[in-house]
Amino acid sequence: MHRLFALLALAPAFALHFSPSPAKAAERSLVTDEPVFTKAKPEGAAEYVTKAAPSDGQHLALTMQKLQQGMDRPFLIWALGSSYTNMLGSGEFWQRELPKRFPKTQEVEYRKMVGNACPWQYLRGWARHLVIPDQPDLVITYTIGDPADLEKLIIELRRHTTADIIVPSIHWRERDIPLWGKSENAVDQDVAAVREVCRRHNVEFVENRRDWEAYLIANHLPVPALLKDAVHQSDYGAHIINSNILAHFRAPEKFSYDPAGRESPVQAERQADGSLSATFNGTRLDLIGTTSPAGGTYRVFIDDKPATEAGAWLMSYVQPDAKNAKEGKGANPRDQSPHGVTLGQHIVPQSWELVMISDSGDYELTGSVTGADGKGNAFKPFTSTSGQILIEPDLWRRAERNRAGDRFTFEVKHAIADEVSFADNAGGRLVRRIAQMLANGEHTLRLVPTSPGPASITSLKASRPPLNH
The missing domain is CATH 3.40.50.1110 (SGNH hydrolase)
Structure with missing residues (x-):
């Protein structure tokens, strides 16, 4: 020693x-x-x-x-x-x-x-x-x-x-x-x-x-x-x-939770009108099936609403522009950028652009559909004019290094599939996420045929995160 x-x-x-x-x-x-x-x-x-x-x-x-x-x-x-x-x-x-x-x-x-x-x-x-x-x-x-x-x-x-x-x-x-x-x-x-x-x-x-x-x-x-x-x-x-x-990938004396409480199978039932329906609990639903040349196409409804009305959203990575200012040896634009934003209300799926307008943290936000949606500062909480986008200073890294002209982009899109097609001339396995980012609770799924043909579903799996909102 x-x-x-x-x-x-x-x-x-x-x-x-x-x-x-x-x-x-x-x-x-x-x-x-x-x-x-x-x-x-x-x-x-x-x-x-x-x-x-x-x-x-x-x-x-x-x-x-x-x-x-x-x-x-x-x-x-x-x-x-x-x-x-x-x-x-x-x-x-x-x-x-x-x-x-x-x-x-x-x-x-x-x-x-x-x-x-x-x-x-x-x-x-x-x-x-x-x-x-x-x-x-x-x-x-x-x-x-x-x-x-x-x-x-x-x-x-x-x-x-x-x-x-x-x-x-x-x-x-x-x-x-x-x-x-x-x-x-x-x-x-x-x-x-x-x-x-x-x-x-x-x-x-x-x-x-x-x-x-x-x-x-x-x-x-x-x-x-x-x-x-x-x-x-x-x-x-x-x-x-x-x-x-x-070394932790092993069977312990006792697990702290039951896996079935987080992910479990769901049974779909065929209705008289040719649609398929199921009830599930959680925030996400995945489908495993097979395709064939004769397979049909089905429109997705969650809680009796189509994807465009379900209110479940995903955001893409906040992408810093490659030409953004860099400070320090080996600096990368991603290390001096907003790492995350928060969605607010009245969401419209679209692309967003955030552009720095000063060297002291000032910026303006513009949506591809909404248009100009307010000005803010990287060191202060921000809610866009439309209420769709919230930006927290705690999630913006090295804002003091940003310079006028720095640009960041991200996209907001629906988190529910519009439709599922079981048609494929070659045939094969179908793996499709039907929905995610739902409220953590009970939901209904309905698949309504829009083109003739069967829906070959091997399994449906619901995922229920351990924490509610």
């Missing part, structure tokens, strides 16, 4: 940036230009072996059910965070390991959005615009920030998705060395507070920091041994973090 602390004391307190050789850069992330590497453990150290506690995996009931039973589509993982999340790779680990452990799971899809040093505060906007529309099976967030902001992120996801959520504690970095042997915390993460937020919301918390420390001690390694610079995990460090998460 004395040797370990001596090595720790020698660790430099400044960040080192390495340029990897082209041979090691196996691929590049779709989100940033940071390379992903092949893992290599520290010289002389043992291979990392995970250890699972009896309760590990208790909040992953739906995940385990899907992986063990298989699905009619890929298992979808969404990752949100900072460069720490980016350094975990682009899904290669999960696409390799999950099919090995769960043979009925052959396809794994992994999507991510990260920002430089992006804390939980701003991830809520990305969750709203990117993750929730995708309705993933699992969400992983690996970053830092105020635990209160993590709680807001969890609540946002839990109100609109049935996804399980995983939150690992942050790894040890050079800036944390003064805390070694004194506290489980990082200089920028209260581990106990994060653990408590996860406990309160039945979120799977991974004791990554604790197990990372144990590996360093057992192998007489200094903190920098698992880092690629002063703060970021090395390739082997990323392997350890991913492995610590994977």
